[in-house]
Amino acid sequence: MKKEVIELIDLVKKYDDDTIVNGINLKVYDNEFLTLLGPSGCGKTTTLRMIGGFETPDSGSIIINQKIFNELPPYARPVNTVFQRYALFTHLNVFDNVAFGLNNRGYSYQLNFFGEEFIKSELIREKKEVTNKEIKNKIKDLIAIEVTKALTLVKLAGFEKRKVNQMSGGQQQRVALARAIINRPQILLLDEPLSALDLKLRQNMQYELKEIQKKLGITFIYVTHDQEEAMTMSDRIIVMKDGVIQQMGTPKHIYNEPVNRYVATFIGESNIIPGVYITKDKVRFMNVDFDCMGYNFKDNEAVDVVIRPEDFDVVDMDKAKLIGVVKSTIFKGVHNKLIIDINGVDFEVNTYENYNVGDSIGLKVDPYEIHIMKVNANE
Amino acid sequence: MMKYEKATLQDYGFKDYSQLKKIYSVLNKIMLTIVILMLYLSVIIIAIQSFNSSTDLSVFNKFTFKWYTEIFSNKMLTNAISNTFVVSIFATLLATILGTLIAIGINSLPQKKKQRMILLNNIPLLNADIVTGISLMFVFSLLMPIFPYIFGFPTLLMAHLFFTLPYVILSVLPKLKEMDPNIMDAATDLGVRPYRALTKVIVPAVKSGIFAGMLLAFTMSFDDFVISYFTTGNDFDNLSIWIYSSIGRKSLTPSVYAFSTLLTAFTLISLTIYNSFNKNKVKK
Amino acid sequence: MNNAFKKMSTPYLVWLYILALFPVAIMFILIFMNNEGMSLDEASFTFSNFAALGEPGNIVAFINSFKFAIISTIVIIIIGYFVAYRVFRSKFNNKFFVLTILILPMWSNLLLRIEALGNIMEPNNILVDLLSKINIDLYINIKGTELAIIIGFVFTYLPFMILPIYTALEKIDPSLEEAALDLGIPGIKKFWKVIIPMSYKGIITGSILVFLPILSGFAIPKILGKGNIISLGEVIERSFMNMSYNIGSLFAIIILILILGSIIIINKIDKEGELLL
Numbered sequence: 001m002k003k004e005v006i007e008l009i010d011l012v013k014k015y016d017d018d019t020i021v022n023g024i025n026l027k028v029y030d031n032e033f034l035t036l037l038g039p040s041g042c043g044k045t046t047t048l049r050m051i052g053g054f055e056t057p058d059s060g061s062i063i064i065n066q067k068i069f070n071e072l073p074p075y076a077r078p079v080n081t082v083f084q085r086y087a088l089f090t091h092l093n094v095f096d097n098v099a100f101g102l103n104n105r106g107y108s109y110q111l112n113f114f115g116e117e118f119i120k121s122e123l124i125r126e127k128k129e130v131t132n133k134e135i136k137n138k139i140k141d142l143i144a145i146e147v148t149k150a151l152t153l154v155k156l157a158g159f160e161k162r163k164v165n166q167m168s169g170g171q172q173q174r175v176a177l178a179r180a181i182i183n184r185p186q187i188l189l190l191d192e193p194l195s196a197l198d199l200k201l202r203q204n205m206q207y208e209l210k211e212i213q214k215k216l217g218i219t220f221i222y223v224t225h226d227q228e229e230a231m232t233m234s235d236r237i238i239v240m241k242d243g244v245i246q247q248m249g250t251p252k253h254i255y256n257e258p259v260n261r262y263v264a265t266f267i268g269e270s271n272i273i274p275g276v277y278i279t280k281d282k283v284r285f286m287n288v289d290f291d292c293m294g295y296n297f298k299d300n301e302a303v304d305v306v307i308r309p310e311d312f313d314v315v316d317m318d319k320a321k322l323i324g325v326v327k328s329t330i331f332k333g334v335h336n337k338l339i340i341d342i343n344g345v346d347f348e349v350n351t352y353e354n355y356n357v358g359d360s361i362g363l364k365v366d367p368y369e370i371h372i373m374k375v376n377a378n379e
Numbered sequence: 380m381m382k383y384e385k386a387t388l389q390d391y392g393f394k395d396y397s398q399l400k401k402i403y404s405v406l407n408k409i410m411l412t413i414v415i416l417m418l419y420l421s422v423i424i425i426a427i428q429s430f431n432s433s434t435d436l437s438v439f440n441k442f443t444f445k446w447y448t449e450i451f452s453n454k455m456l457t458n459a460i461s462n463t464f465v466v467s468i469f470a471t472l473l474a475t476i477l478g479t480l481i482a483i484g485i486n487s488l489p490q491k492k493k494q495r496m497i498l499l500n501n502i503p504l505l506n507a508d509i510v511t512g513i514s515l516m517f518v519f520s521l522l523m524p525i526f527p528y529i530f531g532f533p534t535l536l537m538a539h540l541f542f543t544l545p546y547v548i549l550s551v552l553p554k555l556k557e558m559d560p561n562i563m564d565a566a567t568d569l570g571v572r573p574y575r576a577l578t579k580v581i582v583p584a585v586k587s588g589i590f591a592g593m594l595l596a597f598t599m600s601f602d603d604f605v606i607s608y609f610t611t612g613n614d615f616d617n618l619s620i621w622i623y624s625s626i627g628r629k630s631l632t633p634s635v636y637a638f639s640t641l642l643t644a645f646t647l648i649s650l651t652i653y654n655s656f657n658k659n660k661v662k663k
Numbered sequence: 664m665n666n667a668f669k670k671m672s673t674p675y676l677v678w679l680y681i682l683a684l685f686p687v688a689i690m691f692i693l694i695f696m697n698n699e700g701m702s703l704d705e706a707s708f709t710f711s712n713f714a715a716l717g718e719p720g721n722i723v724a725f726i727n728s729f730k731f732a733i734i735s736t737i738v739i740i741i742i743g744y745f746v747a748y749r750v751f752r753s754k755f756n757n758k759f760f761v762l763t764i765l766i767l768p769m770w771s772n773l774l775l776r777i778e779a780l781g782n783i784m785e786p787n788n789i790l791v792d793l794l795s796k797i798n799i800d801l802y803i804n805i806k807g808t809e810l811a812i813i814i815g816f817v818f819t820y821l822p823f824m825i826l827p828i829y830t831a832l833e834k835i836d837p838s839l840e841e842a843a844l845d846l847g848i849p850g851i852k853k854f855w856k857v858i859i860p861m862s863y864k865g866i867i868t869g870s871i872l873v874f875l876p877i878l879s880g881f882a883i884p885k886i887l888g889k890g891n892i893i894s895l896g897e898v899i900e901r902s903f904m905n906m907s908y909n910i911g912s913l914f915a916i917i918i919l920i921l922i923l924g925s926i927i928i929i930n931k932i933d934k935e936g937e938l939l940l
Contacts, residue, residue: 054841067386074844076391087842091860101846104856109392109847183846396850411749414742415765417818421776422768424783424790431789439792477675484671496672499679501926505871506683507879509899510915514686541682544675573668598766602773604882622774631778639771646770654760 002029005187005219006051011060013046013243020046022243023060028187028221033213035222035230037266038240044223045191047240051221052081052189064187080180081189085196086172088164094175095160098147101183110139113184150178153212170201177209181216188213190222194229206232227267231255239263260376264306271347275305275372283372286342288321291367297374304373309337309350311369320362322347326355422643429636446637453634459621460638466532466607466617467600470539475593477540478547483581485548486555497552504545511542512609519610531612538610539603543596550592554585687919690912697909715910721898728895730809732878735816739873740866742817743824747865748858750825751832762829766822777815777886784811784887807889815887816877823876824869831865832858871925879918 006028013021021043028034036044049055050062053074062069069077080101089097096103102110111119119138120130128134151157154174164172173193180188190209194202210233213220224230230237231251239246239254239262247259258264264272275285277297283290285305297303317323324342335350340361347363355361388395429447433440451457485496503511519534526533562584566576582589604619611620618635625631697709715721750761768776783790784806791803805811835858843853881896888894895914902911 052845054844061383063383064386066383067390068383069386072386072388072391073849074841075847075849076386076388076393078391079845081842081845083838083842085836085838087836087838089839089842089857089860100843100856101848104846104848104852106392112392179842179846393849407749411746414746414821418765418768418821420783421779421818422771424779425771425775427789427793428779428782438787439789439796481672481675484668484673484675487668488672496676498926499676499683501929502679502683502922505875505922505926507875507896507915507918507922509879509881509896510919513899513903513911513915514690515682517686517689518682537682541678577668598769602769602771604773619772619774622772626774626778635772635775639775643767643771646767647764650760650763650767654757658756 002032004028005030005064006221007061007063008047008051009061009063011047011050011062012058013043013050013055014058020243021050021057024243024245026238026245026248028219030219031217032235033210033220033222033233035224035234035237036240037224037227037230037237039225039266041242042240043243044238044240048189048191048221048223051187052079053077078186079189080183080185080187081191082173082176082180082193084191084193086176086193088172088175088179090163090165092164093160094151094156094162094164094167095144095147097164097175098150098178098182099143100179102143102146107136110143111135114139114142146182147178150182153181153215154178155208169196170205173197173205177212181212185218187219187221190220192224195224195226202229203232209233231267239266241266257371258306258373260373261304264304264371264373269309269348271307271309273305273307273345274375275303277301277303277372281367283370286322286345290321290365290370292370292372293367295372297372302375304375306371306373307365307369309348310335312347312349312363312365314349314351314353314355315362315364317360317362320364322363324361324363326357326359326361328357329355422640425636426640426643428633429640431633434633446633447641449632450634450638450641453632455616455621456632456634456638459616459618462615463601463618466535466539467597470536470543470600471593471597473536473540474543474547474596475589478544478592478596479551479582479585479589481544482548482551482555483577486552500545500548503542504549508603508605509609512538512606515541515606516609528612530610531615535607535611535615535617538606539600542603542606543600546595546599547589547592550595551585551588554588555581558584687916690916690919693909693912694916712909712913715913720893721914724893724895724898727809727884727892728878731812731816731884731894732874735813735820735877736870736874738813738817739821739824740870743821743869744828744866746821747825747828747832751829758829762826765825769822773819774882774886776819777883780815780818781806781811781887784814806887807891809888809892811887812884812892815883816880819883820873820877823872827868827872828862828865831862831868835861868929871929875922875925878921 004027006026008024008026008028011021011024012019020041024043024047036047038044046055050057051064053069053072053076057070064077064079074081089100092100102113105113119135119142123130123134123138128138147160148157151159154177156171156174156178159167159171159175164175167175173196176193194205197205206229209220209222222230222233234251236248237251237254238248241262247254247263249257254263255267258267258270261272264270273285275283277283277295277300278289279299280296281291281293283292283303283305322342324340324347327339327341327346329339330337332350335352336354338349338351338355338361340347340349340363342363349361349363427439430442430444431439432443432445450460485493485500488496515534515538519529519537522529558581562580563573563576566580567573571579602619603617604623607617608620608623611617616624622631622635625635694712695708695710697711746765750758750765753761782788784803786802786804788803805814839857839861840853843849843857848856879896879899881894881900884892884894885897895918899911899914899918902908902914
C-alpha cells in the first residue's frame, strides 16, 4: 500500500472573479513522479504554488503528512521548488547558491539536519574537542560535502566557484535543482523547469530528471504543457483544463483510454469520429461495423470513437474496411503523416511507406485499438 | 471525512512571530508618517508664515490673506517670478526636445563611444553647483568681447540648458534601450524616411521617459540658485537670487511665502486630480 | 537605424567639451598660476597657491564639510532605504503618486525652506508661538550648531536617496524572494541575504547623489550655522567673490577630483546609464 504524502481536498482558488482552480481532489503518493499537464491557464501552476505555499487557497484543504497545511508559509513546509526561470541568486556563486538553504537556516536546524550525535561522534573520532566552535566548523565541512554530492548528482561537479550568470540555461537549471534537493525535501515541485531550453537539451534533461527522482526516492510534482514531456517522465499524469481534473492515470492508460474528447486531443494525435455502440463488442462508424473490445456501453448508445493515427494499418483494397484518397503527405522523419479523405471526413494516418497525393488507400484497424468514449454534452 | 489538525510553524522549527509582526507593521506606519512630516516640515512652516499678518517671523499675529493679494503688487517679486518661469519653461522645452534627439543619437553609437558620452553626460549632473556656476561664468565671460551684453537672460538660459539636458538624456536612454530595436527597421521597411520615423515611431515609444525627464528638468531648473547666481546679469534676477538678496537685506516679504505655498498647493492638487483620473481610467 | 542617427549627438559632445571640460582645464592651469583676477599680466608659474591648503581656516572648512557629508549620508541611507522599502512593499495602488508626494517639497524654493527650518530652530520661533497659544511650551535652540546643519541636509536630500533605491528594488525578480522563502529563509534573514545585496546599486547611486552636493553645499551651513560654521563650499564662494581665482580653483579642482572618482565608480557599476532613474 503506497504511502500518501499529499492530499488535496476540494481545492479552490479565485483571482478577482476568475476561478482558476475549481475543486481539485487529488492524492499524491510517496516516491512517485506526478505531472500536472494542461494548457496555459488551466490552473496547474496555481495548484503547484498552493502546494508550495506561495498562494493560499480560497477554500478546500491541503493535507501534507496528515496535517492541514493551508496557512503554513513556504519556508516551513517540507517542500522545495525549482522555479521556471531558475531564480538563482546572481550575487552568489554556484556553491553559495546551492548551500543557501543549509547555510542560512540557523544553528539548531543544522544540528538537527546532520544529527547532533553524529557530529559529536565524528569530532571525537577526529580527536577534536566537542566545543561549539568545533561543531560549527564541522557543520561547515558537512555542508560542503552535501554541496558536492548535490552538484555531482546534477552533473555539475567542479562548478562550485563559477558565477551563475556565466553559465548556460541548462547549467543554471541544474544549479536550481541542486539548490532544492540538497535540503532533502519530502516533495520536490518543478514549475515548467525545462521550458526555456532547446529541444535536444530538454530531452536529455527529462531523462536525467527521471533518473534523479528514482535515485532520491522522493516525490516529484511536475508542471508542464508539453504532453510528450509528461508521457516520458511521469508515473502518473493529471490532465487539467479550466481548473478541473479531466483525467488521471498512468501515461499508458491515459493514452489508450482517454475519457473524453479533450484528453484524447490533448494527448497524442487522434482521430475522433462520432459512432454508435450497436451491441456488446460491436461499434458502427463511417457506416461500417467494426469489432471492438473491452467496453460496456448501452446498446445503440451514441459514442465518440478514438483511433490513433499509428493504429491504422494500410491493407489491400479487398481486405480494407475503410477506403479513402490521400489528400496530403508530410515527411516527419520517423514516419509519414498522411491526411486521408474518407467520404468527406479527414483522417490522420501514420505510415512508414511513402504514398502520393491522390492515391487510393485501404485501411483497417484492430479491435483492441478502437477506443470508445462517452459523448460529453458540453464539449 | 477525517478530521485533520492544522500544521504549525513550530512543527518545522520556526517561531510564530505573527503577534510581533502586527506591532512591527504599526510601528512602520508611524515611522513613515514621521518621515513624511519631516520632509514637509519646512513647507508647513512656510505655509503658516504666509498667513501670518506680522512680518516678524517669530510671532504669529493674525490670520490673514493679505500677503497673497500683495504678491502681484510687489513689482520686484512678480518680476523675479516671471523671470524664473520664463527661463525654466524655455530651458525645459529646449532641453526636452534637444535631449531626446541627443539621447537617440547616443543610443545609436557603438558601445565604447556610447559609454564615453554617458560618462561626459554625468559631469554636469554630479558636478558641484558652485563649480559648474563658476566654470560657466568663466566661459561666458570669455565671450564678452564679442557679445558685451551676454550676461543676463542668454547666459542664464544657456546655463540652465547645460544642467537640465543631462537629466532628460538620462531619462530617455533607458527607455530607448527597452524599446524593440526592430521597430525602426519596420518603419523604414514600410517606406518611411528616418527623420519622419523618428517622430512617428521612436518618440511615442519612449514618451514616458521624455515626460519624466521633462518634469525632472523643470524641477531642477525652477529651484536653482547657485548656478543662476553666477551666470546671470545685474538686471535679471530669478526667484532664488531675489530671495537670497532679500534675506541679506532683511527685507523678505511674506508674499514670497504666499507664492511658494500657492505653488505647492497647486502642484499637490493637480497631482491628486491626475492620480484619481488615472485610477478611473484603469478601472474602466 | 543607427546609421541615420549616429551623428546626432556630436553637437552635444562639442557643447560638453566647451562648457564642461574647457573650464576645468582653465581652473587646473590657474592652480599653478599667480595672477591678478582674470588678467594674465604678471602671471607666473608657482606652487604658492597650495599653501592655502595648510591654512587652519581652510582645514576646518574641509573637516566640517566632510563631517556633514559623511554623517548626513549615513543617516539618509538608513531613513531613505526604510522609506523606499516601505513604499515598495505597500499595497498602494499608485506608488508613483506616493513617490511624487515625497519629492514635492523639492519644488519649494530651497532658501525659503532652509530659512523656515532655521526659524524653528531658534528659541523665538513661530511654532513655539503658536503652541504657546494653546499652552504648550517648547524650547528649541539648536540653530547655529552642527546638529542643525545635519538636520537641514538630511531633510533636504532625503528624496535623492529614496528614488534610486526604489528603482533598484523594483528591478529585483520577485521569484528570487520566493526562492528564498522556499529554501526556508524568511523575514529579516531574507532581507539581509537577498534583498539588500540585490539593491545595493541603488544605495550606491543614492549615496553619490547625496554625498557630493552636501560636500560642496554652502547655503545650508551658512544659514543654519548662523555663519559660525564654515564649509568648503563657502571657502570656494568667498575665494571667487574676492577674485582669488587661483585659490578658489584649487579647492574647486579638489572637489572635482572627488566627483570624477565617483563618476568612475558609477560607470563601473552601471554600464548603461540607467541607475539614476
